[in-house]
Amino acid sequence: MWRSAARRSSQIRRLLSSSAPPAGPLATVPAPCIVQKRGNDILNDPWYNKDTAFPLTERDRLGLRGLLPPRVMSFEQQYERFINSYRSLEKNTRGEPDSIVALAKWRILNRLHDRNETLYFRVLIDNIKDFAPVIYTPTVGLVCENYSGLFRRPRGMYFTAKDKGEMMSMIYNWPQEKVDMIVVTDGSRILGLGDLGVQGIGIPIGKLDLYVAAAGINPQKILPVILDVGTNNEKLLDDNLYLGLRQPRLEGEEYMAVVDEFMEAVHARWPKAVVQFEDFQMKWAFETLQRYRNRFCMFNDDVQGTAGVALAGLLGAVRAQGRPLHDFTKQKIVVAGAGSAGIGVLSMAKQEMLRMLGKTGEGEGNNQFWVLDKDGLITKDRKDLDPAVSSFARGHGPDEIPDLHEGASLVEVVRKVKPHVLLGLSGVGGIFNEEVLKAMKESDSPRPAIFAMSNPTTKAECTPDDVFKHVGENAIFASGSPFSNVSLGNGKTGYANQANNMYLFPGIGLGALLSGARHISDDMLQAGAECLASYITDDEIQKGILFPEVSSIRHITARVGAAVVRAAVAEDLAEGYRTVGPKELGSMSESQTVDYVARNMWYPIYSPLVNNK
Ligand SMILES: NC(=O)c1ccc[n+]([C@@H]2O[C@H](COP(=O)([O-])OP(=O)(O)OC[C@H]3O[C@@H](n4cnc5c(N)ncnc54)[C@H](O)[C@@H]3O)[C@@H](O)[C@H]2O)c1
Ligand SMILES: O=C(O)C[C@H](O)C(=O)O
Ligand SMILES: [Mg+2]
Structure with a gap:
């Protein structure tokens, strides 16, 4: 029985105005799905497959009779069966090393994904808090590192340096007529794990799983893509099992020509598809964004998505101090990491400050940022200063904190600046060490905020336990990968927020x-x-x-x-x-x-x- 449109829309309104997520189906009987296949071809297609839930009438109509055990299970029974086997796996692997447990969990979910997409996405949506760390950060990092060994069947498309001149026709090998959402990487900066070559395809797959779970993009209309232009990772080049091109990365015009051809091919077949660039090393992240953003419907998640999430967190940190939002313009912010993510955050935060001050131009407003990279504090004395960083570089003069020299260490900077916020996008685990966190205790903010945004968990700049121990109970903590909340005693909780572009x-x-x-x-x-x-x-x-x-x-x-x-x-x-x-x-x-x-x-x-x- 179809629900009326009015009832459907009032249900949507109710779901969206309550704090509960809109998790339930919007109609009890969905529209029929036309299928051109029969028999085993249906069972082997995860989009159509219902496993034991095919009703008898459907088994007759589709030539499935005799191909399945006789008992017809309901969706709910299948769901429960999967969750039970997942919980048994959790029980049976207790005490095993974290990476073994994480990969075992990923495998059981991946097998379901390969077999039955409807059930897979339903368990993912309903249990997103439990399963996001398995299909996304941190486990996705481990999966990328071990992709060649874990490989069983392909997912998405692989365009390589050897496909030059072929992409316009290759794109038609993708079996779906329509694609709405594409996530593409060249595997050159996978989370904080560096160049993983073709193995980086795990990232577009994980991001698109989230597109289905969080944004309700139809999984038939998503396309994960890897552009394999080689790798400079010696370990992978020496690995006999490595599944990518065994050659150094293309550079310069040769590199751009591959990306250009891919973008043209996508645009030719699906002109309205949205393309998300993900985990490109900094130089290509910025170059491609500038090159394509006014020509195609695309964005770079690491530069732009991260910036928006960090800005939301920074504004939250102002509110937590009991100050009006406008006081964001007076916050002192130390950023460790001047890469694609760090620069993205700095640019958006600066834009927001200028907007609040009613100013528009470069060079207007105070420089509220102290930015460090692997060589320490970035000042105007830096040789070969990257133009993207130059407007954040500290100078000399009465507005500057004395004795903060070029290359100053993180702890020196934190001690002297006493920032309201310390934000990490360095890809280096543990750099917000005890000394740095104790220095944050002297912050000018009553609620010092520490954002350890690097992924995966091993690359987080610090843990929430360290923050609440060394900075104090008033601290505010957020990380890129998930951590558990911390019990502070007396029934109080130290919140481990997840500041992730998801x-x-x-x-x-x-x-x-x-x-x-x-x-x-x-x-x-x-x-x-x-x-x-x-x-x-x-x-x-x-x-x-x-x-x-x-x-x-x-x-x-x-x-x-x-x-x-x-x-x-x-x-x-x-x-x-x-x-x-x-x-x-x-x-x-x-x-x-x-x-x-x-x-x-x-x-x-x-x-x-x-x-x-
Ligand atoms: N939480 C999120 O939503 C989110 C989003 C994007 C990126 N990230 C994470 O941020 C990290 C960086 O990403 P990226 O794209 O900017 O990488 P990147 O390679 O472009 O930049 C890394 C930067 O960190 C600097 N750095 C290295 N060692 C440092 C140190 N000891 N102290 C200070 N700076 C140091 C480098 O010089 C460089 O400027 C990665 O771990 C990535 O997973 C998180
Ligand atoms: O992938 C993530 O979890 C966030 C971000 O895009 C990253 O590159 O770390
Ligand atoms: Mg990313």
């Missing part, structure tokens, strides 16, 4: 798609970040909670997506999506836009299969 990129991609944006502008990204920042209540902020629970990620993404749609409309960048034109998008109120976004989220439920052959 709170933004699904909404950015979804909003860009559903608005039919020509490209993704700074205003669209800022709207997403501001939406995330405003999601947390004052009560939560006072407790030290800066980011929402991962379990509410669909709910957050619907709102971020709507904010992005509205920003695209406001800038006249929206061309519309399917039957919804730009005019209609423009006439939607804020809550109608949220409804529109939520209505377009795919939800895993078995559809009746109809064979039309």
